């Protein structure tokens with residue numbers, strides 16, 4: 001893997017065309033971030049259990065990562081499920097997850113409905129074991145459309161599910177809770193002598209905020225990687241996994257990188273949100289990616305304190321910081337290129353490296369005006385530490401093979417640039 005060069009198969013080229021060839025109509029991204037209160041507010045907890053729906057059919061939300069706020073048999077052939085958020089107001093990323101089984105084999109219609117002003121967003125994923133997932137057959141899916149903020153979206157959807165005694169799992173995206181994240185770090189990363197794990201704080205509900213250290217350097221040069229402030233943003237997490245596995249890999253580049261730079265990773269910033277099946281917030285009812293100035297929440301404070309103490313103790317510098325998310329389409333939210341941090345030009349070079357590696361791919365880059373306000377994580381990394389930074393957003397429906405490839409290539413280009 002020394003001379004890494006992708007031989008892009010045809011399907012990747014098609015995906016790239018889908019993602020990049022419409023450069024004249026590239027999505028402008030979300031509205032600029034506004035400062036909001038990040039004081040703790042009450043959240044609504046789900047009533048968890050097994051629901052007997054008659055006719056030998058049962059449903060359950062009694063597991064980590066589930067979200068099903070109510071279910072009713074609305075007629076002989078239809079079960080209606082209600083999905084609501086942990087609290088309001090909230091950005092619309094309605095996570096859902098439940099299990100269903102039947103005493104006899106049958107096809108069953110199940111409708112997903114949401115609270116008013118919300119809409120269906122994630123195409124259903126199905127699993128027979130809770131760990132391998134595939135999308136529902138689109139022929140078994142219908143929706144009722146409505147216009148929400150100029151996008152035509154579904155206010156409800158109906159799935160035709162094949163039920164049997166074996167449990168069928170239904171989920172907005174593949175289920176990755178705190179135990180799956182631990183499984184990944186233990187099996188894929190902790191087997192390397194150059195990876196160590198520590199706990200830098202506790203979430204609202206007392207779950208550990210885990211930090212991985214990857215590298216064998218003296219901490220004079222460091223990078224910071226975080227993911228899953230927003231629980232449903234699984235495609236961003238999958239890109240982060242590929243990125244981190246590449247930095248932890250066997251290539252000469254990765255070995256040279258780890259001798260000079262230590263990479264610090266918080267793979268799951270919001271474990272309570274992931275395990276409680278939240279749409280977006282932590283257990284304090286707060287969007288953590290608006291709390292990087294006020295630090296009212298323990299999850300953001302843990303990362304702030306770790307970084308500050310590290311710099312004070314070692315005299316070292318964070319040269320780069322990245323926060324992985326998911327949204328409608330692939331996009332990079334960067335710091336204004338006029339602002340100079342510890343390695344000016346790093347982020348544009350990494351992104352243009354991606355462009356070189358995937359012919360025809362036109363990255364969608366949206367620099368923030370850079371007013372110095374540290375509302376979100378990457379502004380905090382930049383304005384507090386001078387770390388060149390960006391928010392790495394992966395589309396909800398970006399094909400997973402491309403998500404991984406892009407995560408790998410981003411790590412390779414970054415390591416090359418940081419070692420120059």
Ligand SMILES: [Zn+2]
Pocket residue numbers: 230233325326
């Ligand atoms: Zn996000």
